[in-house]
Amino acid sequence: MREHQRALPREQRAPKFTDRHGRAVPLATYIIIGLTTLVYGLQWAGQLIPGFPDIYQLFLYSPLHTSAVALEMQALTGQNLFQPWRMLTSALVHSMGSPIHLVLNMAVLWMIGRQIEQFLGAAKFVAIYVLSALGGAVAVLFLAAPNSAVVGASGAVYGLFAALWMIGRRMGADTRGITVLIVINFAFSFLGAGISWQGHLGGFLTGLGASVPALIADRKQRTSVTTPETRKALHRRTWLGLVVVAVVLIALTVIGALLIDAQSVLAR
Numbered sequence: 001m002r003e004h005q006r007a008l009p010r011e012q013r014a015p016k017f018t019d020r021h022g023r024a025v026p027l028a029t030y031i032i033i034g035l036t037t038l039v040y041g042l043q044w045a046g047q048l049i050p051g052f053p054d055i056y057q058l059f060l061y062s063p064l065h066t067s068a069v070a071l072e073m074q075a076l077t078g079q080n081l082f083q084p085w086r087m088l089t090s091a092l093v094h095s096m097g098s099p100i101h102l103v104l105n106m107a108v109l110w111m112i113g114r115q116i117e118q119f120l121g122a123a124k125f126v127a128i129y130v131l132s133a134l135g136g137a138v139a140v141l142f143l144a145a146p147n148s149a150v151v152g153a154s155g156a157v158y159g160l161f162a163a164l165w166m167i168g169r170r171m172g173a174d175t176r177g178i179t180v181l182i183v184i185n186f187a188f189s190f191l192g193a194g195i196s197w198q199g200h201l202g203g204f205l206t207g208l209g210a211s212v213p214a215l216i217a218d219r220k221q222r223t224s225v226t227t228p229e230t231r232k233a234l235h236r237r238t239w240l241g242l243v244v245v246a247v248v249l250i251a252l253t254v255i256g257a258l259l260i261d262a263q264s265v266l267a268r
Contacts, residue, residue: 043094061087137155159204165178
């Protein structure tokens with residue numbers, strides 16, 4: 001990881017936030033880490049304080065939350081069982097039985113998130129993080145058991161792995177270190193017990209796709225003379241590409257919801 005960090009260029013854009021020494025502050029990375037850690041504290045509050053909401057149960061995601069079954073039950077009982085926002089909120093909660101789950105995800109986010117944010121800017125960095133979390137949930141919807149439940153920012157983190165790998169390839173950096181790290185992590189994902197390899201895979205693939213628009217714009221800026229107007233056009237195209245990724249994920253969610261009915265749940 002350290003070798004790869006040195007291989008990536010340090011100064012890609014003028015930072016918007018700097019400390020008193022003029023060094024770039026990856027504010028979005030720190031906010032995500034702080035927010036996720038805060039939610040973990042609220043999870044424990046829900047377990048220890050009587051009457052406090054059970055954040056873990058409110059935020060976790062199961063394919064049943066985005067399924068035809070939930071819609072049918074909602075129509076019969078009047079309860080709001082169809083809760084697609086859990087596809088994103090599940091990235092904020094982590095395993096109560098193993099704090100290392102949170103620690104590892106936040107440590108990786110701290111290590112690689114700062115570089116990606118510096119290269120892409122805070123807004124695009126957050127967009128890729130959120131889309132990767134959503135992509136991980138979409139993969140769980142299609143590939144995991146309908147009544148399974150997942151938590152954690154791992155899908156989003158794997159999306160950042162993909163983005164870092166793409167940036168390194170684009171800049172001609174030595175990507176062997178990050179490639180080995182990705183392979184090792186996927187090996188643990190597929191071989192380890194209780195690990196959602198579906199979420200990891202979906203997050204990684206989404207991170208690859210979401211990185212493409214930003215890297216295409218960066219390549220055009222570096223290989224041709226640009227004006228403020230052309231830079232604005234490239235900026236709009238980048239966001240258009242990210243919107244397309246989001247639309248594809250939403251469309252897949254709708255398809256996945258239609259594929260899960262009461263019969264498929266009982267079959268599992």
